[in-house]
Amino acid sequence: MKINKIHHVAIICSDYSKSKKFYVDILKFSIINETYRAERDSYKLDLKVSDRDTLELFSFPSPPPRPSKLEACGLRHLAFEVDNIEENVDCLVSQGVNVEPIRIDEITGKKFTFFKDPDDLPLEIYEM
Template sequence: MQINKIHHVAIICSDYKESKKFYVDILKFSIINETYRDARDSYKLDLKVSDRDTIELFSFPFPPPRPSKPEACGLRHLAFEVDNIEENVDYLISHGVAVEPIRIDEITGKKFTFFKDPDDLPLEMYEL
């Protein structure tokens, strides 16, 4: 078996318009394709994060909330690489996004912090 890379990350949101605004207008991910699937009463929004990374944002009627406190088994968080963490933190805060204090990874010595999307999905910024 050979896996080349992660193809995409899929996220299910509770409020499509709010999450679309967050990922497109605030995080500045560009739209690749937007599809409404009538049979599922669901949107699928393909977002370009970088030249090689994509997110699929799904909406479904009445999805259950994400268990996270205490953390549940499963995907813990999604991390985004940034060049300047302070600039990105300031930008998010200026757009009303709560951001945790910047910390230093005790293993790598690199700066990182967490913030959340509209559905409390934990997102990380990691400075290389």
């Protein structure tokens, strides 16, 4: 088996319009395609994160809440690379997003911090 790359990341949200606004207006991901699937009463929003990365945002009626914290088994968080962490933190804070203090990765010496999406999914920005 040979895997070339991660194709996309999929997120299920509880409030489609709120999450769409967060990922499009605050994080500035561009819309590739938006589809309403009537048989599932569900939206699927394909978002362009970068030239090579995509994110799928799904809505479903009454999805169960996220059952875990950061240190539980399973997906820990989703991280995005940035050029300047301070500029990105300022942008997030100016739009009402609560951002943790910037920390230094003890292994790489790089700056990073965490914030959450509207459903409390932990997101990280990491300066390269």
